[in-house]
Amino acid sequence: DAGVTQSPTHLIKTRGQQVTLRCSPKSGHDTVSWYQQALGQGPQFIFQYYEEEERQRGNFPDRFSGHQFPNYSSELNVNALLLGDSALYLCASRETGGAGNTIYFGEGSWLTVV
Amino acid sequence: GENVEQHPSTLSVQEGDSAVIKCTYSDSASNYFPWYKQELGKGPQLIIDIRSNVGEKKDQRIAVTLNKTAKHFSLHITETQPEDSAVYFCAASIPRASGGSYIPTFGRGTSLIVHP
Numbered sequence: 001d002a003g004v005t006q007s008p009t010h011l012i013k014t015r016g017q018q019v020t021l022r023c024s025p026k027s028g029h030d031t032v033s034w035y036q037q038a039l040g041q042g043p044q045f046i047f048q049y050y051e052e053e054e055r056q057r058g059n060f061p062d063r064f065s066g067h068q069f070p071n072y073s074s075e076l077n078v079n080a081l082l083l084g085d086s087a088l089y090l091c092a093s094r095e096t097g098g099a100g101n102t103i104y105f106g107e108g109s110w111l112t113v114v
Numbered sequence: 115g116e117n118v119e120q121h122p123s124t125l126s127v128q129e130g131d132s133a134v135i136k137c138t139y140s141d142s143a144s145n146y147f148p149w150y151k152q153e154l155g156k157g158p159q160l161i162i163d164i165r166s167n168v169g170e171k172k173d174q175r176i177a178v179t180l181n182k183t184a185k186h187f188s189l190h191i192t193e194t195q196p197e198d199s200a201v202y203f204c205a206a207s208i209p210r211a212s213g214g215s216y217i218p219t220f221g222r223g224t225s226l227i228v229h230p
Binding site: 044108 | 120150216218
């Protein structure tokens with residue numbers, strides 16, 4: 001049973017560029033959330049997708065956008081990259097309507113903006 | 115919104131000792147409290163969770179306690195081993211009115227170091 005998978009694992013971008021990160025949820029899960037984790041901090045909620053729509057959003061600017069596909073996989077897009085966007089980006093999935101509230105994280109994508 | 119405070123930021127213990135990490139939350143509506151372990155270079159992994167209708171939960175060497183009145187919860191690790199060394203995060207979740215979706219708010223993490 002594959003867990004949450006993310007790609008790429010590491011990438012380096014230049015200020016002002018755009019980046020796309022990808023996530024495949026755990027088998028049987030239909031809800032995907034994205035988190036940003038800066039060094040030495042806990043994960044910060046960016047947004048959540050369910051049924052291909054953004055359902056909830058954290059305190060992140062519109063430069064952060066996403067998409068969910070019919071197979072439940074998801075993308076996170078960040079435009080006009082800033083140095084402060086350097087962080088570990090985590091994807092998490094859960095089964096909506098399941099008995100528990102547990103979310104499962106992927107290994108993350110390390111983004112460095114130079 | 116919810117605010118979660120976690121202490122200590124760093125905890126150093128000898129192998130075999132116990133370790134305790136404490137968290138407080140601000141919103142009394144929170145009713146789900148997971149704990150995650152994050153090893154270097156990896157994503158957080160759920161190790162135990164507790165719901166507000168339970169005061170304590172135990173799983174082998176780890177246990178979590180919850181005091182809803184005081185709005186704090188704690189992680190207890192007994193007989194620590196070097197492989198327990200990692201960053202531990204607590205979180206608190208408020209149920210949403212629509213769809214029942216829980217979005218956890220995380221603490222800043224505790225770096226646990228277990229010396230052999």
